[in-house]
Each structure stands twice: as C-alpha cells, then as structure tokens.
Amino acid sequence: MSRRPGILMQILQYVFLAFMTLFALYPIWFVILASGRVGDRLYTLNLLGMFIPTEFTFTNYQIMLGGDPHPFLSWMRNSFFAAAFTTVACMMVATSAAFAFSRFRFYGREFGLVLLLAIQAFPGVLSLVPVAQLLTALGLYANVWGLILAYVVGNLVFTTWLLKGYFDTIPIEIEEAAMIDGCGPIQSFLLIGLPMAKPALAVTALLAFMGGWGEYVFASVLIPAPDAKRTLMVGMYSIANAQNIPWGLFAAGAVMTIIPVILVYTYFQRYLIGGLTLGGVKG
C-alpha cells in the first residue's frame, strides 16, 4: 500500500513482528539452549537461563554421537537411507507417470488423475494394518525396504500431480519438432522432458526427501524393533517417552536433526515458495 502508516500504526506493526519472531524462533532457540545442559538441569532454570545460554557443554552431543545408550548415528543413517531411496524411486516412477499424463491422450486419463487424488483421501493411519500384513507376506516387514516401498507409494500422487502440472507448462512445440526428426516418446521424455523440468524435479525431490526424513507413523509401525533399525523420528520419540526423560540428550539429537533441514529450507526458500501453489495439494 502506498500510503505511509501513522506512527502509532508503525509501532504496532513492529511490536507484532517482534512478537511473531519470538514465537517463531523461541522453540528452536530453546532446543539449542537445552542441548547444552546436562541431565535434569532444565527443571531448575531461572528466567535468564531460559533465554540466554548461561551454561553450555557439548557433553550431550558427545553422548548422542557416541552411540550409547541410544544408537543415534544408526537412526540417522536409517532415516537418510530411507529418505534417499524414497526420493530416487519416487522420482523415477512419478516423473514417467506425470509425463504420460501430461503428454499422451488416452482413455481414462482424466478419470485416472481425479481418482488418484480422491483415493488419497483414505486416511493413511487406517491403511497401516493391511499394508503391514502385505509387507509381512512379502517378507519386507521390519525391513527398511518395506518402509521405502510404503513411502514411495505414499508420495506418488502428490509428486505425479505436481510434476504433471509442470510438464503442462513446458511448450510442446520442441517435442513436436523432435518428433518430426524421428524422436520417439521415450527419447522425448529422457532428452527433452526431464532436462526442461529440472526446477520442478528439484523441488519435488526435496519435498519427497523431507517427507521421508520426518515421517513417524509408518516408520513406527513398519519397523518396530530392534532399536538400531529404527528411524530417527521413531528413535527420538522413544527417548522422549521413556521414564525420567533425558531432555538434554533429546535436545542435542533434535538440534542435529533440525538444523540441517532449516539450512536447506532457507537456502531453497524461493524455489519452495514457487512450488507452493501446487504444494497445496498435499494439504
């Protein structure tokens, strides 16, 4: 708006911004503070200690990285493994489907696209029992590959829709020109479609990776035990649900889990916001 707001209005706006900044940052800041405190010292904080690191040690980080009592690095490796393979597999499967839905005209195309979205409405929590049984039958229960399989399909619809939307915006003339020169559909997909969709591929890959990295419910049911095979979220949840919760350890683990993600998000901020309009499909 072009007019300069009154002085009172401006003060009000800055107060609101300060409040929202505190609201947005405090939980993260608190985790960083807590990660530097030993044992149950969190319960005896003074007012100053809640906002400023009056004491800070790296003991919690050492314990967490040392692998005893919690195999934190194994959890991290499992989560990274699951998220990375989910991303790769999901991109391979979804890009080809998205390309087909965008470029080919075939019977049942519109119906298929809408159906994909509508069956997504079935609550994931409730498909867990049949999925777990299916994976048991396939011998993939309590196995990271079974989890990856479930994640890939869980991400498929969203990824397909997002990429289909992007393929639609790529002008078709280049492919038509290539077709006249004798380019087949598979070549057209690999040599023209994929390179041109790079920005969308990057955003969807990032979202798929983050989805796998932070997922909890499926991981908790599909890989219940042993401790070393769990994923990061399930492991962290188990720390926080123990008797006499070691909050310092939990916070140190949380910092090591969250800070990389925040850095990645800040770096890719612009692309992520660009992908928002279709990102809304995920809800």
Add this chain to the structure above:
Amino acid sequence: MVSWSGRRKVWTIILFIAPTLIGILLFNIYPIIYNVFISFTNRNQYHPNPDCSQTFTGIIEPSCWPMFKESSGVSEPYRIQDPPFANYSALIGDLFSGPGMLAMGKLFLLIIPLIIANQINKILDRQLTRPLPSYLVWLGALVVSALLAWLLDIKTVLDTLQKSGDFFVVVFRTILFVILTVPINYIFGMVLALVLNSNYIKGRTFFRAVMIIPWAASTMFIIMSLVWQFFFREQGTVNQIMKVFNIDPVRWLSDPTWAFAIILLVNLWFSFPFCFNIILGALQSISADQYEAADVDGASYWQQLINITLPLIRPAIVPAIVLSAIGAGGFQMFGTVWAITAGGPTRGAGMPGATELVMVYAYKQVFQVRAYALAGAFAVIIFIFLFIATLYSLRITRITKGAYE
C-alpha cells in the same frame, strides 16, 4: 499435440504408467478394499486371525496366500458379523434414534442463517450498488445463530448427542478443531503478510527468512511437538516462567480446555508460515495501480483492504484454506496431537479423551484397543466423507482444470 501412432503407443503408455498403477493398487486401493471387508467382520483382539477356508477371506488376507501361508494362531477366526452392519450401528450408536435425530436437526438449524446469509450476499453481489457490505450480513447471521443456540438450549442438545456414542463425540470435536484452527492460522498469516508487504517496514528480508523456520521444522513435527509438550509440562518452561511472577502453576495438559487450546497453539506454530507465504505471494501479485487509484478517490486503508485486497487474494487463498481444512493440518491432524497429549486427558474409562481427533481415535482403536473391525467401519465412514470433500474441493479449487484440456 504430440501423438505417436500405432500399437507402440499403447505399450509406451503402459510402460510409463504401470509402476505408478501397481503401487497405487497395492498400497492404496487394496487397503481400502481390505478395510471395507474387515468392517463387516468381528475382527478384534479376541478374533485376530483369518479363516482361510472362506473363499473371499483366502483371497484378501495375505497370510492365507499359498506362498506366504503361515501357521495361524489357535484362537477362533473372525467371521462376518450378523447383521453385517453391526459395527456401523455400534459406532454410530443411537445417533439416528428419535432424540438423536431431533438434536441433530436442532444443530442443523444453527447453520441455516449462515446459508441464508451466503445466498443474500450472492444476490447483493449482482446489484450495481450494495445496500450493505457483506461482513454486516455475515455478522447478522452469526447473531441470529447465537440467538437460536440460546433459544434451543444447545447445551442440552450437545449433551444428548455426546451420549449417543464415540462417533459423534470424536467427529464433532474434530470439526470444532478445524473451525477454530484454520481461521486462526490464516488470520495470523494474513496480518503478518499485510505487515511484511508494506514498503515502510525495515528488515523485511530478515523477517521473511525467520518465518521459514517453523515451516522447515514442521517436516519433523514429532520432535517439535515434543519440545512444545515440554513447555507445557507440569515442571515445564511455561510454569517455571509463571513461578517467577508468583503465578500458581497450571496443569496444562491435564485440563481438557487447556489441552485443546495448546493443540491449537502448536498447530498455529506449524502452519502459519505456510499461510503467510501463500497470502504474501497473492498480495505481491496485486498491481500498485489499484491502490493508487483508490488513494486518489480518497479510500481509507480499511476500505482498500476490504474492497481491493481481500477480493483479489481470494482466488489464491480459498483453495489453500479448503486443502488445509481437510488435510493433515486440519481434519486429518494426527502427529502433533499424538506427540503432545496422545488424545488425552481422558474423562473416564472407555471414553475418548478431550483432544482425541478422528485420526487419533482411529489409531488408538487399531493399535491399542485392537478393535480392527470397528476401526474399519470408522475408516469407511470417514473415507466417504473425505472422498466427497476432496471431490468438492477439486471443484472449488479447479486444480484439475489442467486435466481436462
């Protein structure tokens, strides 16, 4: 339009789509069919095993398939319920009996003023000059609704319905949650976007970068929810701060109302960056000319907000609102509640807790009570509702527009 002719085309399409279709069939369609089937049986913790001699059971249960055949347990297998809809009627309880129907009718009466207001607004929109602005119509409708609520003694009506069974309690609470959480999230996002869209605020880049942080953290909602839970524990941060100011500690998570409010607060933390970015994007696409013209005509800030800004960002935010409402941050909320209250605090044995939203209820029925069949029936009802809501939202948002070109 690209078209590769001949038989090769069919095979190409199959090659491109088959992996997706197989995945969807196995992990999306199969669970739906399975759940529908289970919802007609009496499968629970006492009858967990299938009877593989039944043809249909043998097909649908993976553990009955010849190559995966396992030694099934000793307990009696589950059977089809008699009557088949027994789970559904157990779930819904006496919602459809005389008093239940009457109470639901009264509840529905409350919505009628809002529907009328919507129609009046549509009619007024078609006229050249509006005799009264739309927010006054809505305000009037709300007053009439409140008056009706008082006249019909809505508290006893709700009590009657709450006694009818878990289904109403859980669904009503979830709808209440959605009605509260979505406007809260979008109002905060909207005010923030309006403030940060102004040219006179310094450090806008910094503030925008800050607001991305909860969004990034929301991908790991379990961890951040546990942090929030720590704030509101009995010896948690909030109570410690209150102690400094000599305020008596509150048992936040043991109090039904507070627990519900805390879930709303945490969901706000997770969701407002998304709302903020959506609205900011929409605001930035409005051309400055419109405001300049309005300034020349002497329109005040509020007049500009209501007559220019809101109508112009509407197309961008309505789809986002609808999708938030039926998505994981609204009707299908699970992770945050599970980590913070796990559905509690409970009000009595066998009754759903104060923050037990539909997904939490379903999860508990499956993994704690092991009432698979009942949860299946619940899933089917919720699925029908969400299926319709999704199709409706597709129509509103026109997200499928591209599919029909």
